[in-house]
Structure formats: structure tokens, C-alpha cells
Amino acid sequence: MEEGKEPGRLAGQKLPMTGLFHLFVVYTIWSSTYLFIRIAVGEGGGFPPFYLGASRMIVCALLLLAFAYLRKKQVKISLREMKTLALSGVLLWVGANGLVMWAEQYANSGFTALMVASAPIWTALINALLDRKRPSLLLIGSLLFGFAGLAVLMGPALLAWDSRELLSGGALFLASISWAAGSVVQTRHPVAISAPVSSGYQHLFASFGFLALALLLGEAWPAPSMAGWLSWGYLVLFGSIFAFTSFIYTLQLLPINIAMTYAYVNPVLALFLGWWLLDEAITVWTLLGALMVVLGVVGVFRSRK
Template sequence: MNVRAYSETTKPTSSGWTGFLHLLIVYIVWGSTYLAIRVAVGQEGGFPPFTMGALRLLPAGCLLLLGSFLFRQALKLSWQELKILAVSGVFLWLGGNGLVMWAEQYADSGYAALLVGTTPMWVALAEAVLDRKAPAKLLVLSLLSGFAGIVVLSLPVLRHASQANILSITALLLAPLSWGMGSLLQRRNPVSLSPVVSSGYQQIFGGLGFAMLALLLGEPMPNPSAEAWWAFVYLVVFGSLLAFTSYIMALRLLPTGIVMTYAYVNPVVAVFLGWLILHEPISLWTIGGTTLVLLGVAGTFRNQNVKVKVNPVTKATATVNK
């Protein structure tokens, strides 16, 4: 699908409708995983976070590769592809998802989702640094808005400052940076494997990283409650197997700008579910910070669209056109 040929007036093809279905899955499931993580790693009857990461990703990755093998998809990796998937898998899962799981032992799920929602801003900033280009004024204003939103969201948490709160905020600031770097690495170095196979390898590499970190930190054997088990199963089946693969499929079938709208929807879904199920508070600080963050993300996407129009032959376009 060519990005330049896509418009709002264009009637979606069958592959376009399939892409929107995958995007809907990403909207709902990834938005709800913050709630599931909060339940799964809760301090009363939850899993140790990095142990849970290993238990979640290793079986999911193996199942994806087994299914790919049964459907006769290519599994062989070149040395270059192995390095790309290993490094991106560690950035995406161990850095991005792992820091979120650790932080949600202490932080509300909605707050975690809002800070992770800043990922597009970190990606845009990293691209400006890598390309050695001064960021456009729109991007600068967007980053300022987004980071102001982070401050507004974090002030109520810091008012009850403890070492755990400060460390959880730090982890939630580093998590979207790590996820963004993993996404950027994969986008700039596309592999020839199918999305399902790529997802399987990345989850295995991420799971191995979790297992090593759990051993190094001496995490105790898990003794989870029934609620934590249900949340864990949900994360494996829906968060790892279904949504991550749907995300990659959506990137293949839809323009990148449309797929990236999940960054607006996931935090809203997470905040709503956290309020509805876990009774997490929604205050004026939450509303104001959310507005500033979403404005920052919107401006970042707008700046990216302007770049594509000015120079349509980009790596992002080439990836989508495959």
C-alpha cells in the first residue's frame, strides 16, 4: 500500500479493512494490558516483574515460531537479522515493557499508560539526533507540551514522594525511550521475515533477557493469587500473541501515521479501565496532564506528516510499501 496514494476519500481495500481490524485489536488490547500488568505484579499476591516477563514471553515466542513452522513460513535468520531482532527485542521488551511492569508495582496503570504514550515524541527526538538535523519549531513546541504534561501528571505523585515513587517515575520515563529505540531500530533495518516470525524471535530474545535479569536480581519464586494468574494468562494470549502481532501486521497494511494513532487511544482506554475496575482517581491534574501529552503526541505526528510530504521517499514509506 502506497502512503501517498492513501487518502480519507479512498475506499479501503480488503487488506485495508484487515489492517483496521488489527489496529482495533491494538487499540483495545494494548490499552487494557496496563490494567492486567497492574493486577499481575501487584504487591499483594502478584508475580515478580521480570520473572513474569520471562514466563510470558518465552512460551509466546515459541508458540509463534511453532505456528510459523507448521504454516511453512521461513524461519532462517541471517547473522544481520539475528542482531537486529535480538537488539530490538531487548529494547522493546526488556527495556520498554520490563520497566513498565516493574514500575506498576507502585504506580497506577493509567499514569503508566500516559507516560508510555509519549513514545512517539521520544522517537521523533531520537530521529532528529540520529539524522543530525535541528528539530522543526512544531516538533519543539510538541515536545515542550508533552514534557509539560509529564510534569503535571507527576506532581501529585511527587507530593507523596518516596523512593519507590521516584524510581517508578524514572522507570516510566525510560520505558518509552527504550520502546521507541527498539521501534526505530526495526524500522530503519527491515528484515525479510514475516511479521509473526519477527515477533516470535523478538519475544524469545526479550524473554531470555528477562530470565537472566530475574536470576541476577534473585527474584523469589512466584506465588501468585488467582487474579494475578488470570491477568498473566491475558497478557500471554492477548498482549503477547495477539496484539503485538496485530501491531506489526497493521504497520504492513496501513500508513504508519494511522497506525501510530494507537498512542492517543491506549492511554485513554487504560485510564478509563483503571478508574472503572481498580478505582484509580481521575483528577484535574490527570485531565490537564493528559491533554498536554496528547497535544504533544498530535504535534509530533503532524510534524512527521509534514516531513513525509516534503520528502516522500523515506524509510518509513518504504517499509509500509513492502
């Protein structure tokens, strides 16, 4: 193997099965997390959004770091790595996931997933600005088409001027920008530690941010129902420990254009799960907006190739 080449990325080499397995985990589990967040913070779930985030993050952090320590992985990190993981953890979890959890008190899980699916569009825009490169016509067209799809998704709320739905949509709009910013930080400032350790520290720093928000906003103490506790357990074990760690592995093992295909698989699966299990309505606005957002994301990836 030539120096500087990564496994699974050599020209003509097949994609590694380990990387594809982790991508499958991201496809399936992340699609379902929107459903379980909706159950946990929705009516009868009993979890305020930021206490849900704080409790989930601290448990995940301790489990991941303990697992890494027992496997004799390097757990100590440098000051530079701490800054990177703190910033990316806060952007990815507190900024993005926190706004998702807040919005899902009022918004359907499928709608939420479709709004957040625009994150790769924002990622491309942020990278273009940072690189000071003139974007291609395909990228510009994809960005505009994807943003138009978001407007279509918000169409019913705009026509009815439903303030609660508009606030939820605005929060999800900001959530996708925060996720994009966190992804850019993580890719532009790589850390030389294992995926579980990286994930563990990001969860740890995020737990502090969630707890601060919960206390600052005076959230009520959680009083979870059985469905709320089951959702919390699923989000801890599968949504964070398995899926987020798999996402980090996916970025390490697969080409970025393959790894990021989760962005147009997850919203479709999440939309189906919300319709199937929570009886969430799928309207013409939803289908048209979903198609436009997904095509916008596909166009972004094609322009990056």
C-alpha cells in the same frame, strides 16, 4: 500496481480493512494490558515482574514460531536479522515492558499508560538526531509541551516527595525511551520475514534478558494467585501473541501516521479501565497531564506529515 508501492498506501486508495482490524486490536487490547500487568505484579498477584516477563516471553515465542513453522513460513533468519530482532526485542520488551512491569508494583495502571504514551515524542527526537535534521518549530513545541505534560503527571509525587512514586515515574520515563529506541531500530532495519516470525524471535530474545534480570536481582519464585494466573494468560495470549503481532501487521499495512495513533488512544482507554475496574483515582493533575501528553503526541505526528 507500480513496482515499489505497498498495498493500502497508493494515493487515493482506501485503507485496507485488514490493516484497520489490526489497528483496532492494538487500540483495545494494548489498552487493557496495563490493567492486567497491575493485577499480576500488584498485591495479591504473586508474580515478580521479571519472572512474569520471562515466563510470558518464552511461551509466546514458542507458540508464535511453532505457528509459523506449521504454516510453512520461513523461520530461519540471517545473522543481520538476528541482531536486529535481538536488539529491538530487548529494547521493546526487557527495557520498556520490563520497566513498566516493575513500576506497576507501585504505580496505577492509568498513570503508567500516560507516562509511556510519550514514546512517540522520544521517537521523533531520536529520528531527528539520527537524521541530523533541524526540527521544525511545531516539532520542538510539541516535544516541550509533551514533556511538560509528564512533569504535570509527576506533580503530586514531586510536591509530596514520595520516593516510591518518584522511582516508578523515573522507571516509566526510561521505559518510554527504550520503547522509542526499539521502534527506531525496527523501522530503520526492516527484516524480510513474516510478522509472527519477527514477533516470535523478539519474544525469544527478550525471554533471555528477563530471565537474566530475575536471577541477577534474586527475585522470589512466583507464587501466583488465581487472578495472577488469569492475568498472565491474558498477557500471553492477547497482549503478546495477538496485539504485538497485530502491531507489526499495522506498521506493514497502514501509513505510519495512522498506525501510530494507538499512542493517544491507548492511554485514554487505559485510564478509563483503571478507574472503572480497579477504582484508580483520576485527579486534576492526571487529566491535565494526560491532555498535554496527548496533544504533544498529536503535534509530533502532524509535524511528521
